[in-house]
Amino acid sequence: MASFPFLLQVHSGHNQVELSYNGQHLEFDAPDHNETKQSSGCLPCGPSPSSTVNRTIRTVDILNIVLQEQLNIAVCVPKAGPRSESALEVFQFQVKDQTQAAQWQANVLSHVYKDVKRSKHFKVLVNPFGGQGHAKRLWEHITEPLIKAAGCTYDITYTTHRYHAKEIARDLNILQYDAVVCVSGDGVVHEVINGLMERSDAIIAHKLPIGAIPGGSGNALSFSLLGEDHGAHVGNATLGVIKGRAMPVDLCSVTQGNERFFSFALQSFGLIADVDLGTEHMRWMGEARFTVSAVGKLLSQATTGCELAYIPVETSIKRIHEQYNEARQRPVVWADQTQDELDTNHTSIIDKFGRATDSLRQEDGWVVENDDYVTVVGAKMPWISKSTVTNPAALPNDGCIDLLVFSKNMGRIAGLAIMIGVETGEHVFHKDVRYMKVKAFRVSPKASSGFISMDGEHTPYQPYQVEAHRGLISVLSIEGRYARSMKQ
Numbered sequence: 228m229a230s231f232p233f234l235l236q237v238h239s240g241h242n243q244v245e246l247s248y249n250g251q252h253l254e255f256d257a258p259d260h261n262e263t264k265q266s267s268g269c270l271p272c273g274p275s276p277s278s279t280v281n282r283t284i285r286t287v288d289i290l291n292i293v294l295q296e297q298l299n300i301a302v303c304v305p306k307a308g309p310r311s312e313s314a315l316e317v318f319q320f321q322v323k324d325q326t327q328a329a330q331w332q333a334n335v336l337s338h339v340y341k342d343v344k345r346s347k348h349f350k351v352l353v354n355p356f357g358g359q360g361h362a363k364r365l366w367e368h369i370t371e372p373l374i375k376a377a378g379c380t381y382d383i384t385y386t387t388h389r390y391h392a393k394e395i396a397r398d399l400n401i402l403q404y405d406a407v408v409c410v411s412g413d414g415v416v417h418e419v420i421n422g423l424m425e426r427s428d429a430i431i432a433h434k435l436p437i438g439a440i441p442g443g444s445g446n447a448l449s450f451s452l453l454g455e456d457h458g459a460h461v462g463n464a465t466l467g468v469i470k471g472r473a474m475p476v477d478l479c480s481v482t483q484g485n486e487r488f489f490s491f492a493l494q495s496f497g498l499i500a501d502v503d504l505g506t507e508h509m510r511w512m513g514e515a516r517f518t519v520s521a522v523g524k525l526l527s528q529a530t531t532g533c534e535l536a537y538i539p540v541e542t543s544i545k546r547i548h549e550q551y552n553e554a555r556q557r558p559v560v561w562a563d564q565t566q567d568e569l570d571t572n573h574t575s576i577i578d579k580f581g582r583a584t585d586s587l588r589q590e591d592g593w594v595v596e597n598d599d600y601v602t603v604v605g606a607k608m609p610w611i612s613k614s615t616v617t618n619p620a621a622l623p624n625d626g627c628i629d630l631l632v633f634s635k636n637m638g639r640i641a642g643l644a645i646m647i648g649v650e651t652g653e654h655v656f657h658k659d660v661r662y663m664k665v666k667a668f669r670v671s672p673k674a675s676s677g678f679i680s681m682d683g684e685h686t687p688y689q690p691y692q693v694e695a696h697r698g699l700i701s702v703l704s705i706e707g708r709y710a711r712s713m714k715q
């Protein structure tokens with residue numbers, strides 16, 4: 228292997244340009260097209276601008292280098308600021324020596340994709356009705372061009388009805404694909420996971436990574452991967468799918484009556500479920516529907532009664548915060564470097580703590596309470612939507628569920644302070660909030676009707692029990708961890 232920097236002399240119009248790749252960045256001087264009002268890249272012909280600008284492109288942003296008659300370098304250009312989108316830019320150069328150029332291309336690409344599979348093949352699912360109905364446009368204008376430019380291929384299906392994504396995942400020829408990419412909200416991801424887990428070959432199928440492109444209202448997975456500023460950025464999310472590796476993520480099994488299904492993000496009861504599911508008529512508002520509804524509910528001091536049982540792992544928020552910081556210091560472990568419980572000794576997933584219909588076994592260490600609550604939220608993801616960091620200490624694969632409990636006695640002022648805290652995750656330090664790491668929990672509602680939400684999906688209003696299973700699914704991620712959701 229040649230040593231850094233990898234250098235190549237090329238031309239852009241009449242200008243000689245040196246391409247220099249040092250393992251971290253690709254650098255070159257590009258004609259300043261602002262001067263000639265040309266839109267993008269180094270165009271091969273036309274009047275060359277007299278001045279140049281230095282372009283420095285991070286390794287992660289290089290999608291592909293194609294050598295035909297010219298050298299085309301496709302880049303996902305990050306845009307500054309929370310509002311702007313990353314976008315595709317292709318730089319074109321004329322090469323003097325095809326052999327040298329081919330060697331340079333091979334050297335750079337083998338480094339750019341040294342840990343990540345190149346030219347992935349995706350099953351893409353687009354929910355045209357997710358969120359405010361923009362998923363199709365986002366796919367066509369942002370994701371598809373980036374995926375094509377990166378040399379990836381795909382089969383696409385636009386979902387036509389509820390459970391369509393689940394049906395597809397159940398029947399998918401999984402060996403054909405490197406990942407299922409959902410251009411949707413969390414509901415479609417939930418369906419895909421449940422479809423994969425229902426298969427007779429779930430022991431293999433559960434390993435198929437999921438890619439998340441934010442096309443829904445909440446987009447918990449995308450915000451948790453990319454953080455507050457970038458969670459809604461379709462370009463960044465697409466880069467994560469192209470350049471991401473499979474990060475192991477715990478999966479929760481949920482039992483309810485005779486049913487058993489899986490939840491990857493959150494299980495909510497009380498206010499958060501009401502806000503999620505009781506605001507369908509406000510869908511036109513986008514994410515604002517959650518805030519508007521939550522403020523109304525807090526002001527009316529609505530509570531919901533249930534028996535809440537949980538098996539605690541850690542109940543001190545101070546200790547949980549310390550453990551969160553410790554976990555972030557540890558090196559990332561990818562799915563192909565670790566074993567999950569299906570790999571080791573099982574052919575099926577066994578719920579160690581029983582089902583929602585079983586009596587609680589004392590030896591499991593259950594703590595049981597009976598009360599009225601504002602909300603009870605179990606989660607494996609820190610964000611549930613933009614500016615809503617309900618469970619900020621949630622980690623992808625610590626084997627625990629983060630349980631958030633708002634007590635009934637918080638007044639309106641405390642309620643609003645907590646609500647403001649939820650925007651950044653600071654609410655967990657409020658005295659009226661309890662936050663725990665648990666192995667399992669059970670909610671048995673007292674009323675006969677209300678909302679229970681599993682990953683944003685409507686679930687019967689009956690007792691449910693949730694248990695975490697370590698690293699059972701995987702999600703494409705560049706960082707290999709969720710975005711930082713708690714301050715140090």
Ligand SMILES: Nc1ncnc2c1ncn2[C@@H]1O[C@H](COP(=O)(O)OP(=O)(O)OP(=O)(O)O)[C@@H](O)[C@H]1O
Pocket residue numbers: 354355356357358359386387388389390391392410411412413414415416418442443444445446447682683684
């Ligand atoms: N063509 C369709 N018509 C009606 N419903 C659909 C269609 N395609 C998918 N669905 C259903 O839409 C529901 C919500 O989808 P999705 O999660 O993509 O969006 P969202 O609810 O707006 O976002 P989020 O879950 O992040 O809040 C899912 O239950 C899915 O089954």
